[in-house]
Amino acid sequence: MRPLSLKGLEAPAKINLRLKVMGRRPDGYHDLDMMMVPLTLADLMDLDLRPDGILVDCDHPDLKGQQQNLVVKAVHYAQKYWHFNQGCHVTLKKNIPLAGGLGGGSSDAATTLMGLAQLMGVSIPSGEFARIAHEIGADVPFFLSGGAQRAQGIGEVLSPIKIAFPLPIILINPGIQVSTKEVFGTLKMRLTSPTSDVSLPRSYNRLDDLCAWMENDLEASTCSRYMVIQHLKEALLCHGAKRSLMSGSGATVFGIFKTAEKRDQVFELMKKDFPTFWITKTEMAR
Template sequence: MKSISLNAHAKINLSLDVIRKRQDGYHDVRMIMQSIDLHDEVVVETRDTGIEVECDKPWVPGGKDNIAYKAANLMMERYKIESGVGIKIYKRIPVAAGLAGGSADAAAVIKGMNELFSLNLNEAELMNIGKQVGADVPFCIKGGTMLSEGIGEKLTKIPSFQGVDIVLVKPKVGVSTAWVYNNLKLDKISSRPDTDLLIKAISEKDIGCLAQNMGNVLETVTIEKYEVINDIKNELLRLGALGSMMSGSGPSVFGIFENGKKACLAYESLKDGEWECFMTQTI
């Protein structure tokens, strides 16, 4: 039996704009995606037959309902893999949190199976498979700092925003991405992020400019239902964050800090609250 272990990294959005609703029901977006150090561990191993998916957290579905299964199944069919595969997920990324935890696991399975079965697929081929599993999976395969357009699958590399200190807070509610998009009223959006300005700030390593101009149009929907998100944003600012924002469709909120010491002080003050709290960095 051969086995391989991979880190499946979460993402945050440094900006999120929704451009239009398409005829197929999806939305065209323009967003800056950023990988962070917070990760699940995904172990992929050969088995005699079938696909088995297990997670160490009981609230995450195992078997066919796990997105990792869908990724493995697609790889088995596409590349006519005759033996089986076992997948074990050690979950650390909060679930239904706007951090693309499921997509990160699926990306790790695609990369892991490529190595385990010596398929020798290049990154473009892996991303193409990923696209069929979910809109955020290609980004999770690539990682880093990217402008993401289309339904999330059109990726353009922007300069790295690595090593920035982040405090991440996940209130005790789960949010369905589909629910947020279904309740988004595009004609009611009054303020949109200036994505080009943010890309410039990232290129110039101007953390202050980035932090003060970040914007996520989905906040309107999620914050209307969960006021706690606004409370956390304000709390992060009070504790010294240069800027704070909801990630993806929420409910996770992150604060960007000037340095690790300031992030650590904020983390210490938030870590025992009614939420999950992490100190992490952009990678």
């Protein structure tokens, strides 16, 4: 007999180590070339089956009562394509900042899909990733795949990346919620047709080699509107981060450190320097 509920599911955050905008597609999306890694920072979720209806209880005030969030879309997807003919009660504890470039909503949706698939006794084939990306969210396939990934297309074309060392990380969010749609909208005059495929390494054995590929095409646009993002990057680098970037469309900034000990030292300094900002330490999830 299959279980009727799943408790304590983790929905991890992500950071974009690389985000290149390759061009605009006829469907309005943008072709991207990204490197993403999951983090130990995670939202927590419980799933309970019910006869009908979708109920989402969330401890974050900005999500209460929002029936159009990605978790609801994930349940609707299962009902539409997997013949899931029941309802679901989702309890969500948010640890990932909203609209911060860390993929929290997409991760919650992916965890909902994986949980429902487990409860139904079905698998999620990679052949569904394109449809999932279009109907729920472009980052959802990444979270379904697990591990470090190169993501192309709108995010549905995935290939694994091996990073053979820990990534101690500090995350800082200045309390700004950034609209991804608005950030991409400001790129309209700068976009060109897609360039040729870049031959990114699939395996990294040294942090310096990984850092050499790290960049984010969305930084200039977001930083021009929120100068604090550039200030946070500079502060992390000044304190000894090997690399600092904005994640996704922002506004969260991350710093990567050579050792966890150095990361922990800088974490204490950054808390003193920016006492009103959300700040946490984390690392790449294995």
